[in-house]
Amino acid sequence: MSTTYDVIVAGLGPAGTVAVWHLAKRRFKVLGVDMRDWSTLWGKPCGDALGAHHVKEAGLPPLPSHIIKNNVTAIDIYSPGETTRYRVHGKGYIINRHALGEWLLKDALNHDAEIWFKTPIIGPIIEGGRVVGIYVKRAGRIEEVRARLVIEATGFSRVLRLKLPKSWPVYEDIDPTDVNIAYREIIEYEDYEIEEPNVIRIYLDQEIAPGGYWWYFPESKHAVNVGLGVQGGKGYPSPKSLYEKLKRHPLLNHRYRVLNAAGAPLPTRRPSNTMVGPGIVVIGDAGYTVNPLHGGGMGYGFRAAYFTATVFEEAYNNDKLDEEGLWPINTLYMKAIGAKQAALDIFRIFLQRLDNDDIRYGMEKRLIPESDVYYTSSEGDITVSTLEKLGIILRGLRRPSLLAKLKVVADYMKKVKEHYMNYPQKPSDLEVWIRRLKDMYERYQTQLE
Numbered sequence: 045m046s047t048t049y050d051v052i053v054a055g056l057g058p059a060g061t062v063a064v065w066h067l068a069k070r071r072f073k074v075l076g077v078d079m080r081d082w083s084t085l086w087g088k089p090c091g092d093a094l095g096a097h098h099v100k101e102a103g104l105p106p107l108p109s110h111i112i113k114n115n116v117t118a119i120d121i122y123s124p125g126e127t128t129r130y131r132v133h134g135k136g137y138i139i140n141r142h143a144l145g146e147w148l149l150k151d152a153l154n155h156d157a158e159i160w161f162k163t164p165i166i167g168p169i170i171e172g173g174r175v176v177g178i179y180v181k182r183a184g185r186i187e188e189v190r191a192r193l194v195i196e197a198t199g200f201s202r203v204l205r206l207k208l209p210k211s212w213p214v215y216e217d218i219d220p221t222d223v224n225i226a227y228r229e230i231i232e233y234e235d236y237e238i239e240e241p242n243v244i245r246i247y248l249d250q251e252i253a254p255g256g257y258w259w260y261f262p263e264s265k266h267a268v269n270v271g272l273g274v275q276g277g278k279g280y281p282s283p284k285s286l287y288e289k290l291k292r293h294p295l296l297n298h299r300y301r302v303l304n305a306a307g308a309p310l311p312t313r314r315p316s317n318t319m320v321g322p323g324i325v326v327i328g329d330a331g332y333t334v335n336p337l338h339g340g341g342m343g344y345g346f347r348a349a350y351f352t353a354t355v356f357e358e359a360y361n362n363d364k365l366d367e368e369g370l371w372p373i374n375t376l377y378m379k380a381i382g383a384k385q386a387a388l389d390i391f392r393i394f395l396q397r398l399d400n401d402d403i404r405y406g407m408e409k410r411l412i413p414e415s416d417v418y419y420t421s422s423e424g425d426i427t428v429s430t431l432e433k434l435g436i437i438l439r440g441l442r443r444p445s446l447l448a449k450l451k452v453v454a455d456y457m458k459k460v461k462e463h464y465m466n467y468p469q470k471p472s473d474l475e476v477w478i479r480r481l482k483d484m485y486e487r488y489q490t491q492l493e
């Protein structure tokens with residue numbers, strides 16, 4: 045007779061692994077499934093940067109030293125042409141992703157989690173209007189495996205989510221322009237020492253990274269993760285071909301070896317309208333829990349996993365594992381992260397429309413001052429003082445249209461954030477809420493035209 049699990053976690057990347065870890069710690073009968081194995085765990089290409097605060101906020105223990113490749117103390121953001129530089133202080137890490145995944149999963153195994161590697165997931169089992177398990181391929185045969193909840197964490201491929209009935213709100217495909225396609229190389233210099241290796245760098249340049257940015261994240265004094273992201277759906281050249289242009293940059297004009305080279309897409313948008321469906325919860329890239337401004341997905345994915353495990357425990361104890369019982373996953377996420385994520389999405393849409401001159405001008409004039417950049421990017425707000433300053437600048441400077449648009453952006457960031465702070469308390473109110481959100485986005489897009 046086949047076993048029924050409390051939870052199946054589909055996909056063991058950062059989001060799925062943290063979900064397995066939390067559920068195993070809570071003594072649930074949890075099964076994690078992935079087509080990879082130990083050797084390629086958490087193998088999706090990444091910039092490997094993680095804000096230090098995420099670890100604690102996701103209920104994880106402090107990271108042991110073998111997981112931290114480099115400590116980050118600040119981020120430098122460069123304007124096109126590198127005429128202006130903002131320095132934003134903050135604590136973070138460049139991590140060894142594989143080591144973090146292995147550390148958490150091994151601990152989960154000690155708490156009796158079950159892991160099936162090299163097991164492709166085929167799709168959801170849907171019975172009686174809810175997900176009751178998944179189809180997997182084992183030893184060349186399709187098998188069924190069942191659970192009271194399935195967590196969809198298969199990353200951008202969304203193997204389960206995209207096979208749900210389209211009429212379910214949790215089925216929600218992504219607009220191609222809300223995707224970034226990224227490519228990165230990890231290189232090791234032969235005879236060059238990186239200046240300020242604890243500062244990671246972001247370069248805004250619409251010619252090298254249209255609708256995205258390129259980055260230079262040192263892993264040590266000699267090794268660095270360099271890459272770029274390009275907005276999807278716009279017909280821009282591939283990130284790999286644009287990387288060839290980047291190779292002419294003085295930072296890459298040294299002798300080096302390429303240790304790893306790979307690319308992948310990632311969602312850069314507001315949160316899913318709902319992460320909860322009947323018998324299923326979607327988290328990580330599969331659930332669009334990614335910062336739309338910089339594309340960092342590990343921290344939000346960890347926290348979505350943590351919320352899921354916490355809420356599942358309560359719903360399980362109350363014997364209420366229906367959508368309503370699991371709904372607090374949405375309300376917790378939207379309050380803690382989703383509202384900011386949506387506000388940042390508004391800002392992202394604006395930024396992607398700017399050309400290099402606009403960005404250079406905005407940064408030179410410090411339309412969003414350096415001191416506010418951290419606040420804006422982490423809280424999803426442009427501060428009152430910035431708006432007041434903007435008001436002054438608006439009267440009479442060279443680029444009234446750009447400045448007026450920035451005012452629209454700030455207004456909509458606020459509106460959208462409020463809308464998410466008023467996220468429905470129960471599934472039956474979702475439809476109206478989605479309609480209002482859609483209207484808001486449409487009006488915003490029109491005003492940006």
Ligand SMILES: Cc1cc2nc3c(=O)[nH]c(=O)nc-3n(C[C@H](O)[C@H](O)[C@H](O)COP(=O)(O)OP(=O)(O)OC[C@H]3O[C@@H](n4cnc5c(N)ncnc54)[C@H](O)[C@@H]3O)c2cc1C
Nearest residue numbers: 055057058059079090091092093165199226328329341342
């Ligand atoms: C180039 C690049 C740079 C990035 N830089 C950063 C950064 O610096 N910091 C940051 O926080 N984020 C960054 N991100 C985003 C980050 O990598 C992702 O948000 C994060 O990996 C998402 O984790 P996840 O667990 O949701 O999905 P994934 O990491 O994609 O994991 C999904 C798992 O599901 C498995 N899976 C998929 N399909 C199947 C199937 N059919 N059967 C079985 N298993 C399956 C996969 O094998 C994988 O293990 C970057 C992304 C890219 C592409």
